[in-house]
Amino acid sequence: MIADGHLVGDGSWELKVLVTDLSVERCLRVKGDLHIGGVMLRLVEELDIAADWSDHALWWPARNCWLSRTRSTLDQYGVQADALLHFTPMHKTLRVQLPDLRYLDCRVDFSVKTFNAVVTLCKELGIRHPEELSFAKPLESDDLRYNYRERESNTSHKKRTVANNSADTNTFIGHHGNSTHSSNNSLDNIKATSGCTPVLPNTTINRSPAPVPTPISSPSGTWRKNSPLNTTANSSFSNMDMSLALSPATPSQEARSRLLRPKNLIERARLNVAWLDSSLSIMEQGVREYSALLLRYKFYSFYDLNPKYDAVRINQIYEQAKWQLLNEEIDCTEEEMLMFGALQLQVNLQSAQPQPLSDTRDGDDDIDAALSDLQDTLEGTHVHSNTSDITSIPELSDFLRYMKPKRFTLKGFKRYWFVCKDLQLFAFKNKGESGSGPAHQIPLRGCEVTPDVNLSQDKFGIRLEVPGPDGMSEMWIRCDSEAQYAKWMAACRLAAKGKTMADASYDAEVSSILAFLAMQKPAPAPAINPSSLDIQPDDYVAPRFIRKLKNKVSTRILEAHTNVKDLSLTEAKLNYIKAWQSLPEYGVSLFVVKFMGQRKEELLGVAFNRLMRMDLTTGDHIKTWRYNTMKAWNVNWEVKHMMVQFEEESVIFSCLSADCKVVHEFIGGYIFLSMRSKEANQTLNEELFHKLTGGWS
Incomplete structure (x- = not known):
């Protein structure tokens, strides 16, 4: 029997498609073996309107998905006669x-x-x-x-x-x-499939200037490859x-x-x-x-x-x-906030001033600069050696004050002779007692190193959180001067990453710390007349400092501005970014989680090189796991639990403040970013990013 030109009983059925541009609905008689590209072709032919439909695709509202695989059939997508599809632009x-x-x-x-x-x-x-x-x-x-x-x-x-x-x-x-x-991401599998080795925290990323902007491959497909993005x-x-x-x-x-x-x-x-x-x-x-x-x-x-x-x-x-x-x-801190405001x-x-043209160095200048950087790097590898023997390990020693804080104690800082050598910190009761053994020995690799500085009080402290079998134990060190603080802080920061003072970056780290402190020192008098500028405090400092400083905000900002008044526009922004990166809480994305077997909620901090278990109210670090000890991370999507496997243990938790997919993506994203280097192909490896962050086997 034939009806409307179609053989009834031949397995065909009517498919409703709404053309969103025209607000017109069309019914197409189709079979389940018709591919998506064929559906769109039939629809365009029936519309018979001279227009460019190349940017259009089929959207299925009921299933909340695009029918983007144009060679797949209606049966393969599960589209049946009760479906309503939208023919709509992909670019919106x-x-x-x-x-x-x-x-x-x-x-x-x-x-x-x-x-x-x-x-x-x-x-x-x-x-x-x-x-x-x-x-x-x-x-x-x-x-x-x-x-x-x-x-x-x-x-x-x-x-x-x-x-x-x-x-x-x-x-x-x-x-x-x-x-x-469930998903199972193993670093061993990633190395094998991508041909890349993750640059984990103990590996230095090459940060030399790129000769050309990074080329980026744009996504393309059968239906959309010629459609421009405007x-x-x-x-x-x-x-x-x-x-x-x-x-x-x-x-x-x-x-x-x-x-x-x-x-x-x-x-x-x-x-x-x-x-x-x-x-x-x-x-x-x-x-x-x-x-x-x-x-x-x-x-x-x-x-x-x-x-x-x-x-x-x-x-x-x-x-x-x-x-x-x-x-x-x-x-x-208050000094840091005023420095940021300045x-x-x-x-x-x-x-507001005319800016000079961007750096117009020619190719020869770029090559000279690259060679100069290379020479500095090569020379820097031996700059801290105490002798001509390149196998000697440089060390730092001086009198410092030390305290291991406890909740109920009246004890203060005690003076010790400290020696920093080979990623270890040794504290002796007196100078020259190395033969009798140290009173304290602190392994610095994997430590959390936090500044505890207050310039107005001449306080130059370093807080160390040292990993141990029972979690993180806190130790405080107090220095006597800026110069002493900069040297020891730089040594501790590098040692936490597994680097000694022989590393080329040690001098740069010391200089960076000193420069950061110098910018926080207010001048005796502003270089600019306060009445010549209209400084709105809430545009420059956080609300809690406005309440504290009250009507002194503008004057204090101008005093701090004297230290940075000669910086160019780009230099001022880069100094702001660098100072932001120096803050203890920089780059830590927080999540409320519940660890397996625990009744109370806790915080999980995700940074570029580590995961941190933290107290929910104080933010104190309970335990830190570095990515360079991570073997795999898995998700059970049914129960929304995530497991991260480290060399020393496996950690299982559920995320309460966001879907566990967000945490999974942060970890995979940081692993992906750690693989970037000048030696690798500069085309963005989108497939690898999705493999690491997608959460599906």
Whole structure:
């Protein structure tokens, strides 16, 4: 029997497709063995409209997925007669907020994985090394009141979710195309499959200037390979009068009003729920056209930061650091806050001045500079040797004060003769008693080294958290002067990474510490008349310092500014970034977790080279695990438990403040970033990134 030109009983059925551009619905008679490309071809032929449909693809709202494999059939995707598909553009307008709080309306591919969409967008914006950034959803203050699981069951949150018609970041992880319910990432497997060896904490990454910007391969496919990406800025900054390398001194009132200020460590941890899943498309995560997303630096491992090529990148990193400090997402001392305010003032003053052209050194100058760097590096390997014997290990010795703090004690610091040698710290009661054995011996490799400095009180302290079988034990060392502090602090920092003072970076570390301290010293009088500048305190210092300093903020900033008044625009930003990186809490992403067998909640800190188990209220380090002792990390997606295997033990925990996929992605992302080197192919290895962060076997 024939009906409408089709043989009834031949297995065909009607498929409904909504063409979103035209708001027109079409019914196509299809069979299950028709491939997706054929469906789109039939639809375009039936529409019979002269238009470029190359950027269109099929979206299945009920299953929340793109039918992107054009050679797969309807049966293979599970599409049946009750399905309604959307024929819609893959590139849509997305409102993107940059780290400097500016909004840009950009054309972004909603069909590719979020990581690939970020790579393409950064290429358009002129930001190198896009693997360091990601998209995050805007959060509201209410989001910081609850953990991820609690928010799912919270009634008010449910109502808001329904009203916004937008799912939470990790809602659709269960609909991943892979049916596997666990993942197993082994560093041995990664080395074998990628041909790369992870550059773990004890390996120095080559940071020499790149001769050309990193080439980035753009995603392509059968249906979309010829469709260009057009990035426009149609918001209030549509004319792009101000380059992305220069930001407004103050953001728009709208952007300022949406800033969140976490009140404690738990709220800081809850901020990380906002990150999008890099392995899913933007559309799959509840984001729709004209939605707003935040483009932020996610991984605090900045590779090859080069003023010659990275004006935009340096500016955006500087802006993200600035707002972290002003929003109290990271702590600092009063002297440090005033130093940051002074550097920010210098940036603002220099931004208003005509800037010289960027470095125009020719190729010969670049070669000379590279040879000079190489010579410095080679000479630096022996600069600390006490004799001509290259096998001798340099050592540092001096009188220092020492205390092992306990909760209930009235004991103060005791004076010891300290010797730092071969990654060990020895404390003797008197000088020259090495034959009788040390009173204390501290292994420095794997320690947490934290500054405890207060310049106004002439306090130059070093806090050591030493790993042991019962967790981390704390020890305090007090130095007598800046010079002494810089030498011992540099030695401890390098030893914690497994490097001795023979390493070429020791002198640079000492100089960096001294420069950091010098910038915090206020001048006796401001170099600029305070009445000539209108300094709004809340634009320069965090709220808690405004309450403390009251009406002295402007004067104190100007006093600190005297130390940095001669810096150029780029130098001021780089000094700001370097000082930010010197803070004890820099680069630690927090999560509220519950370890297996434990009843109370704790914090997990994820940094570029280590994981830290931390106290929920004080942030004290309970235990530290370094990536260079990590063997594998696994996830059981059914129960949302994550296991990280180290040489000494395995750690199992569930994440309460975000989906465990976010933690998994942070660890895999840092392993991926550690593999970057000048010797490797400079094309971004997107496949390896997804292998390390995707969470699927």
